[in-house]
Amino acid sequence: MKKMNVMIGTLLTICIVAMAFKTANQPAWVVPEKYVSMANPVKADAKSISAGKALYEVNCEACHGKKGLGNGTKAADLKTVPGNFTKETFQAQTDGAIFYKLTEGRNEMPKAKKDLPGDNDRWNLVNFLRTFAPKK
Numbered sequence: 001m002k003k004m005n006v007m008i009g010t011l012l013t014i015c016i017v018a019m020a021f022k023t024a025n026q027p028a029w030v031v032p033e034k035y036v037s038m039a040n041p042v043k044a045d046a047k048s049i050s051a052g053k054a055l056y057e058v059n060c061e062a063c064h065g066k067k068g069l070g071n072g073t074k075a076a077d078l079k080t081v082p083g084n085f086t087k088e089t090f091q092a093q094t095d096g097a098i099f100y101k102l103t104e105g106r107n108e109m110p111k112a113k114k115d116l117p118g119d120n121d122r123w124n125l126v127n128f129l130r131t132f133a134p135k136k
Ligand code: HEC
Pocket: 026, 029, 055, 056, 059, 060, 061, 062, 063, 064, 074, 078, 080, 081, 082, 083, 084, 090, 098, 101, 102, 106, 107, 108, 109, 110, 112, 125
């Protein structure tokens, strides 16, 4: 009986820790200075934006949503929030910072460099993410 109680206690502790982990705030995502100041080598013209859009629809939309609000069909299953690309705070980041985050990923955000090893593909994505900026 004592053994049973210890087991139940252990299981409860594991559940509580798991729940705390799930609801924990996402810590700030620190971008190395080298990337913050990195210039975007790809001009944000119609060709780049439409290439970025096509990649987004296949690789990103399931989590980030069609309008970049972070409400894709897979979002509810995630433990972390994908962020909102239409927010001023998101758009205030440099192209290099956004490039770094999508390239390297973190936790549930996959490393885009794995499926999209070409730098230009990922810069096209940065250029497309800019189209979610709130209209002034
Ligand atoms: C499996 C779901 C998933 C997919 C697929 C995904 N993301 Fe994410 N993304 C996330 C999550 C979750 C975060 C938040 C990560 C964190 O803060 O730890 C995130 C964060 C980001 C951020 C940083 C947001 C911010 O507020 O600064 C960018 C940029 C981004 N994703 C771009 C992309 C792009 C581009 C693709 C496609 C190549 C993509 N993501 C695919 C889940 C996903």
